[in-house]
Amino acid sequence: MTANTTVQGSDAVSADGAGPIDPSRTVAVVGTGTMGQGIAQVALLAGHRVRLYDSAPGRAEEAVTGVAARLDRLVEKGRLDAALRAAAVTRLHAADGLAELADAALVVEAIVERLEVKQRLFADLEEIVGEDTVLATNTSSLSVTAIAGGLRLPGRFVGMHFFNPAPLLPLVEIVSGFATEPAAATRAYETARSWGKTPVRCADTPGFIVNRIARPFYAEALRLYEEGAADPATIDAALRESGGFRMGPFELTDLIGQDVNEAVTRSVWESFFQDPKFTPSLAQRRLVESGRLGRKSGHGWFPYAEGSVRPEPHTAPPAKAPATVTVRGDLGPAGALVELFEQAGITVRRKGGTGYVALPGGGRLHLADGETSFEFLDEEVVYFDLALDYARAGRIVLSTAARTSPETLEEAVGLFQALGKQVSVIGDVPGMIVARTVALLADLAADAVDRGVASAEDVDTAMRLGVNYPAGPLEWAGRIGFAGLRDLLGNLHERYPTGRYAPSLALARRGCDEEAAEAEESR
Secondary structure: OOOOEEEEOOEEEEOOOOOOOOOOOEEEEEOOOHHHHHHHHHHHHOOOEEEEEOOOOOHHHHHHHHHHHHHHHHHHOOOOOHHHHHHHHHOEEEOOOHHHHOOEEEEEEOOOOOHHHHHHHHHHHHOOOOOOOEEEEOOOOOOHHHHHOOOOOHHHEEEEEEOOOOOOOOEEEEEEOOOOOHHHHHHHHHHHHHOOOEEEEEEOOOOOOHHHHOHHHHHHHHHHHHOOOOOHHHHHHHHHHOOOOOOOHHHHHHHHOHHHHHHHHHHHHHHOOOOHHHOOOHHHHHHHHOOOOEHHHOEOOOEOOOOOOOOOOOOOOOOOOOOEEEEEOOOHHHOOHHHHHHHOOOEEEEEOOOOEEEOOOOOEEEEOOOOOHHHOOOOOEEEEOOOOOOOOOOEEEEEEOOOOOHHHHHHHHHHHHOOOOEEEEEOOOOOOOHHHHHHHHHHHHHHHHHOOOOOHHHHHHHHHHHHOOOOOHHHHHHHHOHHHHHHHHHHHHHHOOOOOOOOOHHHHHHHHHHHHHHHHHHO
16 A cells, blocks of 8 residues: 555545646546547646557557547637647656556546446556545446446545546536545545536436436436327427427427437336336337437438438417416416516416416317316316426417317417417426426426435536536426425326326425425514
8 A cells, every 4th residue: 555545444545535637647548439538638738648459450550630620620610729738748648558547537438338347447547546546437337336346445436427529518417426535535525626527426326417317308208208299390390499408309309319329218217126117118119110310310300311301390370369368376487578568569467276277269278287178177277388488488378178169279379479479389298398397307306406416506417517507407397396296296107107207205295394384474
């Protein structure tokens, strides 16, 4: 054991484990694919000597050339000083064997996602590097604990999950396995931060933070498609233009690759012992089996061949807006609509009630709550979906029962068109599109926090930066109201009693706390 290490339990970790790895120390990257080269570039520009190793002959040298070429492009675009580029290239080296990584203070692995291959690599590395070296895996789907399971010193092993492309995306999930020492995790965290990244801490759980909590974004879209509620283009448009997401789930999975996305979903589902909250989609499985993998194959949910025409979302034709509406009670998260109606020149009358908009013809507009229009036998009810910001939303989604009169639906469509919104009408499904998606994201986020996977702040940060969500799920839930989301999922659970929509205790607890606080304020 070297003089600059201390022992915690049976594992040796660096005495300065709470701080970042000094730029004077070497960082090694094993695996020279896109991710490995990206991580190497990040460490290199942070001032480290970087050694690249790949088991395939010649790959490390090719990777060095590739990283240097990317630095050249940065110089050409004015994003990197030529002198800094020249200095960086002198610190970048290809390693012919693992033995050349002996002086590394950090080794990051970015090789094939096979447990036995990673275990063998780290067993070999452990015999070469110093006992103060932090060993890190960039795995996105395997257990950090399992990879470190056979090591002599598993306490210095940690997950450092970068997002692709690593030089551009700021998020890094710092994953502590069951045996990871706090000092090792902290050193990895502070190192990532010193590299200009935004690290978040999480426990070793299937999917970590992002791939665990993001599943409903894809799964609910697929479920709605399977139920015949709407086509992929309309679902994508709803989540973009009303939900505020940068991309819809169908176009995003086409970009990711249907095979890749389906494999991650299946991995998380199997790792959680087939928990119904993570059940994969049969429709996506069939798409993968057909070879329609997305952009890389020329066709996925949408066609990408030259000259192909992208399907348009369903948009209702122009309809006449009612001159007057009556708002009965509090509209909750949709309260901003009242002012928008008035700004559009619509007369708004206010009366007591349970929270809905009464249309002149006798129909009623309700915010999505997990129930369906056909259940209202004596009223004509049109549901409207949740929006991130009703003032800025470009599209509003409606749903109603087949027996609803055309006149009532036309009044509802015309009302929202008067606000300058495009309107899509979908099938009569509980929870609609945005509302059920956000409710499930919030449910999984709250559950992860209460199970100690990550802090609420780190969960929201990870979802904003890792998958570009318009707001963190817990932040968004706080604005909407945890109690309302709990009740929405409870209604969905009654209609789909499989366990998929059962609200977690974590969400239920927050909802009850919220109601208790409101009751206390009203006293």
